[in-house]
Amino acid sequence: MTNDPELEELFNDPADRAVVDLLKASRPAAPPLDPHFRNYLRAKLMTEARQALPARAARSWFPFTLSQKTLAPAMAAVAAGFLVVLGVEIYLHGQTEAPQVACVCTAFNNKVDVGTGEPIVIPFTGPVDKTAVAESVVIQPATSVTKQWVGQNLVIIPAHPLAANTAYSVSFKPLATPTPTPAQIPGVKPTPAVAPAPVIVHFTTVRPPVTPIVPPSFKSAVVNYGYDSRLADPGTILSAAWTPAGQVLVTRPVGQLGPGSSPGPSTSATPSGPPTPKATTDVWLMSSLGTPIRILVPGGSLPAAAPSGGLIAAWQPTQGTQVNLGVWDLQGTPQATVATVDGVPDRAPVWIGGDRIAYVDQGRLRVVDLHGTQVSGVALQVGHGRLAASPTSQRLAVEGANGPVILDLRAAGSPTSLPSGAAGFAWSSKGDLAFVVRQSANTDIKSANTDLYVAADGQSFQKVATSPDGQTWSDLSWSPDATSLLLATTATNGNGAGPSLVLVNRDGSSPTPFGPSSKEFASPQWSLSGDLVLFTRRDEAAGGRAFWTATTTPSTDSAANRALAAVARFMQARISGDATTAKAELDDAGVAAYQGGSSSLLGPGGVHFSRYYPVTVQPSGSKPNAFLVGVRIFSAKNGVESSFFEEQLTLVPQGQTYLIDAVNASPTMALGHGPTVVSVEVVQTPPGQQVRVHFDSDLKAGTITRDTIQVKDADGKVVDATVTFDPDNHLATLSVKLPPGTYKLVVTTGVTDVNAVALAQEYDAPLVISR
Amino acid sequence: MPDGFEERDLVERAKQDPDAFGALYDRYFPQIYRFAYSRVRDQSLAEDVTSEVFFKALRNIKRYTYSGHPFSSWLYQITLNAVADHYRGLHGEVDLEEGSSLPSTAPAVVDEVVRRDRSRRIWAAIDQLPRQQRAAMVLKFSEDRKIEEIAQILGKSSGAVKLLLHRAVERLRRELPPEFEVGLT
Numbered sequence: 004m005t006n007d008p009e010l011e012e013l014f015n016d017p018a019d020r021a022v023v024d025l026l027k028a029s030r031p032a033a034p035p036l037d038p039h040f041r042n043y044l045r046a047k048l049m050t051e052a053r054q055a056l057p058a059r060a061a062r063s064w065f066p067f068t069l070s071q072k073t074l075a076p077a078m079a080a081v082a083a084g085f086l087v088v089l090g091v092e093i094y095l096h097g098q099t100e101a102p103q104v105a106c107v108c109t110a111f112n113n114k115v116d117v118g119t120g121e122p123i124v125i126p127f128t129g130p131v132d133k134t135a136v137a138e139s140v141v142i143q144p145a146t147s148v149t150k151q152w153v154g155q156n157l158v159i160i161p162a163h164p165l166a167a168n169t170a171y172s173v174s175f176k177p178l179a180t181p182t183p184t185p186a187q188i189p190g191v192k193p194t195p196a197v198a199p200a201p202v203i204v205h206f207t208t209v210r211p212p213v214t215p216i217v218p219p220s221f222k223s224a225v226v227n228y229g230y231d232s233r234l235a236d237p238g239t240i241l242s243a244a245w246t247p248a249g250q251v252l253v254t255r256p257v258g259q260l261g262p263g264s265s266p267g268p269s270t271s272a273t274p275s276g277p278p279t280p281k282a283t284t285d286v287w288l289m290s291s292l293g294t295p296i297r298i299l300v301p302g303g304s305l306p307a308a309a310p311s312g313g314l315i316a317a318w319q320p321t322q323g324t325q326v327n328l329g330v331w332d333l334q335g336t337p338q339a340t341v342a343t344v345d346g347v348p349d350r351a352p353v354w355i356g357g358d359r360i361a362y363v364d365q366g367r368l369r370v371v372d373l374h375g376t377q378v379s380g381v382a383l384q385v386g387h388g389r390l391a392a393s394p395t396s397q398r399l400a401v402e403g404a405n406g407p408v409i410l411d412l413r414a415a416g417s418p419t420s421l422p423s424g425a426a427g428f429a430w431s432s433k434g435d436l437a438f439v440v441r442q443s444a445n446t447d448i449k450s451a452n453t454d455l456y457v458a459a460d461g462q463s464f465q466k467v468a469t470s471p472d473g474q475t476w477s478d479l480s481w482s483p484d485a486t487s488l489l490l491a492t493t494a495t496n497g498n499g500a501g502p503s504l505v506l507v508n509r510d511g512s513s514p515t516p517f518g519p520s521s522k523e524f525a526s527p528q529w530s531l532s533g534d535l536v537l538f539t540r541r542d543e544a545a546g547g548r549a550f551w552t553a554t555t556t557p558s559t560d561s562a563a564n565r566a567l568a569a570v571a572r573f574m575q576a577r578i579s580g581d582a583t584t585a586k587a588e589l590d591d592a593g594v595a596a597y598q599g600g601s602s603s604l605l606g607p608g609g610v611h612f613s614r615y616y617p618v619t620v621q622p623s624g625s626k627p628n629a630f631l632v633g634v635r636i637f638s639a640k641n642g643v644e645s646s647f648f649e650e651q652l653t654l655v656p657q658g659q660t661y662l663i664d665a666v667n668a669s670p671t672m673a674l675g676h677g678p679t680v681v682s683v684e685v686v687q688t689p690p691g692q693q694v695r696v697h698f699d700s701d702l703k704a705g706t707i708t709r710d711t712i713q714v715k716d717a718d719g720k721v722v723d724a725t726v727t728f729d730p731d732n733h734l735a736t737l738s739v740k741l742p743p744g745t746y747k748l749v750v751t752t753g754v755t756d757v758n759a760v761a762l763a764q765e766y767d768a769p770l771v772i773s774r
Numbered sequence: 775m776p777d778g779f780e781e782r783d784l785v786e787r788a789k790q791d792p793d794a795f796g797a798l799y800d801r802y803f804p805q806i807y808r809f810a811y812s813r814v815r816d817q818s819l820a821e822d823v824t825s826e827v828f829f830k831a832l833r834n835i836k837r838y839t840y841s842g843h844p845f846s847s848w849l850y851q852i853t854l855n856a857v858a859d860h861y862r863g864l865h866g867e868v869d870l871e872e873g874s875s876l877p878s879t880a881p882a883v884v885d886e887v888v889r890r891d892r893s894r895r896i897w898a899a900i901d902q903l904p905r906q907q908r909a910a911m912v913l914k915f916s917e918d919r920k921i922e923e924i925a926q927i928l929g930k931s932s933g934a935v936k937l938l939l940h941r942a943v944e945r946l947r948r949e950l951p952p953e954f955e956v957g958l959t
Binding site for chain 2: 009010013014018019022023025026027031033034035036037040041044045047048049051052053055056230231232233236
């Protein structure tokens with residue numbers, strides 16, 4: 004019988020009650036929903052909201068937001084991803100003439116702070132020639148894309164996330180569906196058809212966080228739960244996990260809509276042989292906002308992203324009852340089949356570094372390399388236990404059938420035993436292992452609790468915390484800087500409350516609720532960049548569990564931020580043409596530098612500064628407590644950015660704030676001519692450093708070499724460096740071992756984009772290596 | 775269901791903060807779209823109605839004041855008005871309250887009985903109810919709203935909503951195919 008008192012009171016007749024019970028036990032089927040509609044509408048709403056709700060609409064996307072106490076709102080917008088929507092209306096004037104097509108772009112043109120991880124959606128009204136329009140699309144800077152029509156929306160899917168801090172232009176011809184020619188219509192004179200002029204829409208992507216000198220701490224007490232967003236309806240995502248690039252790998256039931264999906268059920272590719280078992284799921288790549296990007300593994304399930312990025316492993320049915328363990332790239336291209344097992348696997352494979360994969364076959368642990376060669380010496384009965392691999396070493400934590408252990412795949416010898424009952428393994432980015440152990444002494448389930456252990460560097464474990472009586476802990480996930488853990492806590496005292504999330508410091512101190520306590524949250528996973536948490540949440544309306552993301556923002560108060568605050572005030576004044584306010588941010592030496600011609604305060608010869616962003620923040624090599632801040636400043640003509648230059652500003656402390664003491668300016672560089680360096684970071688990676696150079700374009704990987712990207716010392720001598728390239732993130736990384744000092748990064752014109760267009764001119768930037 | 779304090783805080787922030795409005799959208803999109811679809815039974819139309827609801831909400835949120843009912847009640851009200859506007863545009867103002875009864879479509883319902891499960895059958899039958907009864911039934915049994923909240927959404931008294939629900943259930947009992955009775959006992 005129903006437990007709704009209102010209904011009980013209303014319906015006394017047993018026959019009525021039977022109908023009511025039937026209604027309560029059933030729900031209408033979920034309505035059909037275009038997977039892009041939700042994000043498309045959100046983007047349109049947010050565009051209007053930022054105009055209609057001006058109080059905070061001008062907020063910077065730069066994470067060191069100066070007027071806000073925390074990063075929450077800015078990062079929420081990043082999390083929202085901002086679907087790029089270009090609204091186009093096509094007007095057809097008279098059906099008796101050749102179609103005259105005009106286009107009106109919506110307010111999206113010149114939009115700033117557009118997210119980098121979302122597809123570009125161009126909605127059309129009117130009878131559009133879909134093939135011709137799709138073929139006419141050109142994106143600058145060079146960006147590899149696929150194009151797909153979803154109803155009247157042209158969905159352009161970048162092969163990699165867009166570059167941050169970059170002005171893009173999308174050009175296309177709004178071609179209408181051909182109408183009957185005048186010759187076909189009696190009594191109408193032929194009029195020559197005029198090809199429509201291309202529509203060009205400009206937008207600028209968000210500012211990414213500049214790697215701070217003192218990274219923000221993810222200590223539990225200072226991490227905030229920001230805005231949350233549901234990825235999809237309950238039951239439409241069966242598993243989800245982050246990729247290193249901040250997208251989500253999901254398992255979806257077959258038949259879900261999205262770019263590249265087919266209407267029928269998926270089948271795995273088998274050119275010949277016995278029929279393939281009917282697949283029930285597919286593996287998809289999805290944005291953090293829940294937009295399906297592309298299907299990666301038709302028929303696949305339980306994917307795992309390689310920690311180095313670019314590859315995934317997943318299960319895919321093959322002949323008979325067999326299932327392949329395969330490797331695919333993020334375009335969905337098969338790379339290798341590394342193993343075949345009988346029966347349906349019940350857990351995802353686990354990457355060990357970038358070249359080995361662990362999995363469980365018939366209850367037995369197996370490890371293979373990417374050629375499918377089995378690694379010997381790891382035979383272990385696992386049962387239903389969990390596996391987890393260290394990101395810093397070749398070690399694997401295993402809930403073995405005979406007890407939990409750590410296997411070292413490089414060292415011979417016995418595995419290292421862990422406390423009996425150890426489970427829920429999670430390795431931090433620094434190689435620490437966390438796990439939980441349910442206290443066995445306490446047999447009363449209503450007062451059961453759990454011990455949390457941390458093994459520093461995976462070597463020696465130590466109990467750091469115990470859950471309160473009547474609560475158990477599970478689902479551990481490390482913060483990206485390894486200072487705190489997110490976990491699910493579940494009441495065992497029968498009060499009916501579902502699990503919720505708790506943050507606890509690495510040393511077990513300061514357990515803090517994360518998110519509203521009234522929600523039933525579980526299975527948290529922190530993204531590698533730390534700005535989002537993925538979790539499951541019970542759906543209050545429809546029942547079942549859905550995957551959600553929430554923004555998470557640590558405190559970033561530091562001296563470097565105060566220096567950046569001064570830079571922000573200085574730059575905003577210059578962009579506004581306010582020389583007096585700008586000069587207030589300069590000390591005497593700074594004023595003299597600008598008056599002496601080191602750079603122009605408000606732009607030379609009437610040129611208008613349109614935008615800026617910090618490229619680097621480094622300690623100054625020459626002055627104590629001073630910072631060197633590199634800013635890129637853009638100039639615009641007729642509202643379109645045409646060139647940029649960089650200033651290296653030296654900031655010195657003055658009481659509680661900072662003043663600009665010196666400036667060095669680069670030559671002006673033209674935009675729109677080949678790839679451009681977007682940002683440069685120096686990251687300490689003991690015993691050396693990494694210099695990370697981000698570009699705005701899809702590059703020809705072969706042009707990223709030790710000859711085209713170099714670090715030079717004070718004498719101009721090229722230092723020894725290893726150069727790697729990550730095409731997904733337009734990122735060239737130089738691994739160096741440099742003593743403290745001042746160096747120079749040089750990017751030559753040998754670097755070209757995928758269209759073979761070279762860097763317009765050589766790019767130089769100072770690098771300060773400090774202790 | 776969101777707790778009241780948290781929701782009120784979010785709504786207040788949404789009057790100033792686009793991101794907070796985005797959070798409201800994320801929270802209520804599924805139920806508003808579902809409700810819109812339940813009223814119009816057409817995907818494209820449900821999208822139009824849902825767009826209209828959230829744009830109206832955005833343009834009027836500064837005038838929204840908390841009245842003891844969840845924020846979603848306001849959105850449901852806007853949805854009903856948007857649906858009514860649509861039908862007015864198509865047919866002129868039509869009150870379907872005393873509209874046609876089930877028998878004209880009963881054969882379709884019988885077909886449903888044959889080929890669909892019980893849940894789908896009864897919801898198909900609800901689709902055939904008069905407009906106000908259908909709205910009350912969807913809000914009560916699909917959206918789990920309280921009678922007082924439904925009354926506010928529909929602009930009626932609680933007693934009138936009870937009457938609508940009662941009539942709807944009676945009607946389902948009376949007019950569902952005979953074989954359906956087996957499932958009810």
